[in-house]
Amino acid sequence: MDDLERELRDLATWLETPDVPDVRDRVRARLSAPARRRRWRRWLAAALAALLVAALPPGRAAIADAVAGLLRFSGVVVETTPASDPPTGAPSPLPSQRSVSLDEARRHVRFPIRVPAALGAPEQVLVADPDGTGTYRVATLLYRGGALRLDAFDGRLDPVFHKQLGGGPGVEWVTVDGDFAVWIGGPHELAYIDRAGVERVETARLAAATLIWEDAGVSYRLEGQLTRDAAIGIAGSLD
Structure with missing residues (x-):
């Protein structure tokens, strides 16, 4: 198991996540569509992460932060x-x-x-x-x-x-x-x-x-x- 997969699996226990959606067809459609000013790299990173564990944040830096x-x-x-006392006063x-x-x-x-x-x-x-x-x-x-x-x-x-x-x-x-x-x-x-x-x-x-x-x-x-x-x-x- 490489470091990225280990971080992803650790993160799955930290977040409360819904059932994993199957985003593969949607990602393929976006990548094959005409280029638009969309965050396609974020979609690709998130899709790869979803294949490994649960619906996770895009980008390795976000993953490392979330694990921490x-x-x-x-x-x-x-x-x-x-847990601490909430803020009081106006x-x-x-x-x-x-x-x-x-x-x-x-x-x-x-x-x-x-x-x-x-x-x-x-x-x-x-x-x-x-x-x-x-x-x-x-x-x-x-x-x-x-x-x-x-x-x-x-x-x-x-x-x-x-x-x-x-x-x-x-x-x-x-x-x-x-x-x-x-x-x-x-x-x-x-x-x-x-x-x-x-x-x-x-x-x-x-x-x-x-x-x-x-x-x-x-x-x-x-x-x-x-x-x-x-x-x-x-x-x-x-x-």
């Missing part, structure tokens, strides 16, 4: 830690957070802000953590009085959110529009990581169930009192 109890996916760091908002119109938010971020058709127009829009040019790093759409939120950000390079599971909910690999996503099915600690890579502990709070996915270079984090299937349905309705 740490997972990085689409700008979010998910860490398993010993958390601080994200750095320089302010409320804006949807049109204004779209002018002040470097990525498209898409609205899920399943939810309609947001009740409130927030932007946070600007750089020196006034370009914001995170945009948040709020629904249901703020109980349901959709964060959008460019998570391809630096981590943006840090989640600590603390022995509570498990991580489940699912798909959104055919691409891999992460589902965390219960409350967990959440903190923000700023542009300098510093975790803002004052922003730490207890987050609800969350779906994390990426589309066209933009990372999304949908959080609220939702079932897994409802969250996937909302994610698949981005317009």
Whole structure:
């Protein structure tokens, strides 16, 4: 057994995973289709991993992290830690957070802000953590009085959110529009990581169930009192 296979088998005991889907035909179809700006290498890596064990994260670096109890996916760091007391008190908002119109938010971020058709127009829009040019790093759409939120950000390079599971909910690999996503099915600690890579502990709070996915270079984090299937349905309705 080589090192990669051993890491994959170790990871299977760390994650709570669904039954392994047969993705071979779907991967072959994608590879034979005309070239598109898709993450085909991620599909290939994930397909190979699925043939060995359960539905696993793409890329060997992610596998090594997950074996160590740490997972990085689409700008979010998910860490398993010993159970501890959840954050108390009102958390601080994200750095320089302010409320804006949807049109204004779209002018002040470097990525498209898409609205899920399943939810309609947001009740409130927030932007946070600007750089020196006034370009914001995170945009948040709020629904249901703020109980349901959709964060959008460019998570391809630096981590943006840090989640600590603390022995509570498990991580489940699912798909959104055919691409891999992460589902965390219960409350967990959440903190923000700023542009300098510093975790803002004052922003730490207890987050609800969350779906994390990426589309066209933009990372999304949908959080609220939702079932897994409802969250996937909302994610698949981005317009």
